[in-house]
Amino acid sequence: MLELIxxxxxxxxxxxYSSWTDAxxxxxxxxxxxxxxxxxxxxxxxxxxxxxxxxxTGKFLNATEVRPILDATKASWVxxxxxxxxxxxxxxxxxxxRCGFWEIRYGINGAPANQVLVMEPCHVDTAQPGGITDPVxxxxxxxxxxxxxxxxxVEIDYDDGTTDAATFERNGILIP
Numbered sequence: 001m002l003e004l005i006x007x008x009x010x011x012x013x014x015x016x017y018s019s020w021t022d023a024x025x026x027x028x029x030x031x032x033x034x035x036x037x038x039x040x041x042x043x044x045x046x047x048x049x050x051x052x053x054x055x056x057t058g059k060f061l062n063a064t065e066v067r068p069i070l071d072a073t074k075a076s077w078v079x080x081x082x083x084x085x086x087x088x089x090x091x092x093x094x095x096x097x098r099c100g101f102w103e104i105r106y107g108i109n110g111a112p113a114n115q116v117l118v119m120e121p122c123h124v125d126t127a128q129p130g131g132i133t134d135p136v137x138x139x140x141x142x143x144x145x146x147x148x149x150x151x152x153x154v155e156i157d158y159d160d161g162t163t164d165a166a167t168f169e170r171n172g173i174l175i176p
Contacts, residue, residue, distance in 0.1 A: 051161040063158035066100030081152040103157040113155040
């Protein structure tokens with residue numbers, strides 16, 4: 001089973017970058033310029049969500065199934081790459097296991113993780129529910145000015161109502 005997961009991950013990462021060139025460039029935000037999330041809005045959003053059933057499906061559709069994988073691969077949640085004059089910030093690992101959570105938020109260079117990453121819906125009726133089928137409509141990376149991404153904070157809201165977070169320094173997530 002682990003071999004299938006690794007093969008699937010390699011397949012997702014191996015999709016040619018040329019098919020993703022339509023993603024819009026996003027300048028690196030100044031950490032001081034990003035407003036903190038409104039506490040009342042955050043509280044209201046968490047009140048609306050009811051934890052989803054955590055019955056094992058064998059298809060990695062809930063937090064119970066994806067959390068062990070994301071715990072084991074936490075150092076690889078995100079990656080940054082200087083490519084063709086831009087920093088590309090990849091969320092591939094997280095997006096592959098997105099069926100087990102409600103939301104991914106991120107912050108760049110010390111900013112709070114209040115930017116929501118738009119995710120492709122899960123394909124629950126297929127053999128690979130977490131497969132990435134529309135990397136143009138739902139990019140697996142964001143673009144920034146070259147060498148501008150120095151740190152990334154990521155928060156995940158799992159579909160069981162729990163949250164996990166991590167902060168990554170550029171040198172720890174830089175890929176060639």
